[in-house]
Amino acid sequence: MTPLPVLGAGGWGTALAVNAARNGPVMLWARRAQFAQTLQSERVNAEYLPGVSLPPGLGVTAHLGEAIQDAPFALVVVPSVGVPELLAALPRTLGLVLCAKGLAPDGGQLTVLARQLGFTRVAVLSGPNHAEEVGRGLPAATVVASRDAGFARTVQAALMTPALRVYTSEDETGVELGGVVKNVMAVAAGLVDGLSLGDNAKAALITRGLREMSRYLQACGAHEDTVYGLSGLGDLVATATSRHSRNRAAGEALARGEHPGQGGKVVEGLRTAGLLSAWAAAHGQDLPIVQAVAQVTRGDWSPQQGVAQLMEREAKPERH
Ligand SMILES: NC(=O)c1ccc[n+]([C@@H]2O[C@H](COP(=O)([O-])OP(=O)(O)OC[C@H]3O[C@@H](n4cnc5c(N)ncnc54)[C@H](O)[C@@H]3O)[C@@H](O)[C@H]2O)c1
Numbered sequence: 265m266t267p268l269p270v271l272g273a274g275g276w277g278t279a280l281a282v283n284a285a286r287n288g289p290v291m292l293w294a295r296r297a298q299f300a301q302t303l304q305s306e307r308v309n310a311e312y313l314p315g316v317s318l319p320p321g322l323g324v325t326a327h328l329g330e331a332i333q334d335a336p337f338a339l340v341v342v343p344s345v346g347v348p349e350l351l352a353a354l355p356r357t358l359g360l361v362l363c364a365k366g367l368a369p370d371g372g373q374l375t376v377l378a379r380q381l382g383f384t385r386v387a388v389l390s391g392p393n394h395a396e397e398v399g400r401g402l403p404a405a406t407v408v409a410s411r412d413a414g415f416a417r418t419v420q421a422a423l424m425t426p427a428l429r430v431y432t433s434e435d436e437t438g439v440e441l442g443g444v445v446k447n448v449m450a451v452a453a454g455l456v457d458g459l460s461l462g463d464n465a466k467a468a469l470i471t472r473g474l475r476e477m478s479r480y481l482q483a484c485g486a487h488e489d490t491v492y493g494l495s496g497l498g499d500l501v502a503t504a505t506s507r508h509s510r511n512r513a514a515g516e517a518l519a520r521g522e523h524p525g526q527g528g529k530v531v532e533g534l535r536t537a538g539l540l541s542a543w544a545a546a547h548g549q550d551l552p553i554v555q556a557v558a559q560v561t562r563g564d565w566s567p568q569q570g571v572a573q574l575m576e577r578e579a580k581p582e583r584h
């Protein structure tokens with residue numbers, strides 16, 4: 265049986281690889297040769313997913329060609345900034361399951377970038393999935409979305425295990441962008457927590473954040489109900505309330521006056537806030553929470569100014 269390639273040995277790549285190894289052999293690709301060797305010999309990813317043993321069917325390599333050899337498709341699990349470079353190195357015949365929750369350098373979708381580069385079998389995987397929990401085999405659910413329904417079902421079969429329930433969708437845009445925007449909402453949730461603004465404020469943020477996600481997704485062509493599924497509301501709740509979330513923790517750090525996100529584990533929401541804020545300005549769209557997070561992240565507003573700006577907006581009906 266050809267091993268399933270999992271490209272990217274951070275927390276999420278490792279957790280997905282451990283889950284998929286319940287179904288068959290897996291080859292995990294790490295960019296750094298020394299790191300790949302350490303994973304192969306220590307059988308644990310102490311840097312990104314400590315406490316989770318790598319099962320015997322999981323191999324590790326730093327050679328991309330070896331990782332994808334004879335495989336019909338691969339999971340792409342590097343941070344969004346690294347996706348363009350990795351895709352450029354892959355054969356266009358390879359099916360792609362894009363797992364990053366971030367945007368391309370131009371602020372567009374990674375699925376769109378993949379197709380522009382000539383890949384034809386493209387899917388996106390997204391849902392309320394903290395690597396720390398999936399890696400330990402705690403029950404979770406996720407969505408694989410592709411315009412190619414047959415490809416989505418193939419990926420579903422490869423990843424569905426007793427611990428991970430995988431649903432399919434044909435709404436690539438809705439599933440991809442839900443996971444992208446919720447990271448910004450999670451940074452905002454961390455600001456709420458860090459400033460001790462209380463439960464009412466957190467509930468208001470999540471609810472208005474969902475409304476903002478819905479407006480953005482629909483402006484980008486998503487189906488209107490996708491935002492209420494696992495990749496939208498599900499992931500928003502998981503990330504905005506989780507002790508595992510790096511995006512939420514980054515918001516707490518901002519509230520303390522620190523500058524999070526330099527080095528270490530990837531915090532997609534900080535970069536995404538700037539890209540989405542630029543998109544909103546260019547398209548005349550109103551994404552107030554995204555814009556407030558972008559201003560605070562850039563240091564243009566203090567966290568308290570961000571809160572005041574949101575609270576003092578014009579009066580309006582709830583449905584807007
Ligand atoms: N951690 C989670 O729980 C989780 C869950 C779902 C989705 N995601 C998404 O998955 C993506 C990866 O996140 P993660 O948590 O695995 O990150 P991480 O911070 O745990 O690890 C990032 C990994 O990518 C490698 N890397 C960094 N830049 C690279 C590049 N240019 N090319 C190749 N490799 C590179 C790093 O060396 C490291 O191994 C992100 O977009 C994240 O939003 C994460």
Ligand SMILES: O=P(O)(O)OC[C@H](O)CO
Binds near residue numbers: 392509510512531532
């Ligand atoms: O730790 P975070 O904030 O990157 O969130 C991880 C996942 O996206 C949760 O589904």
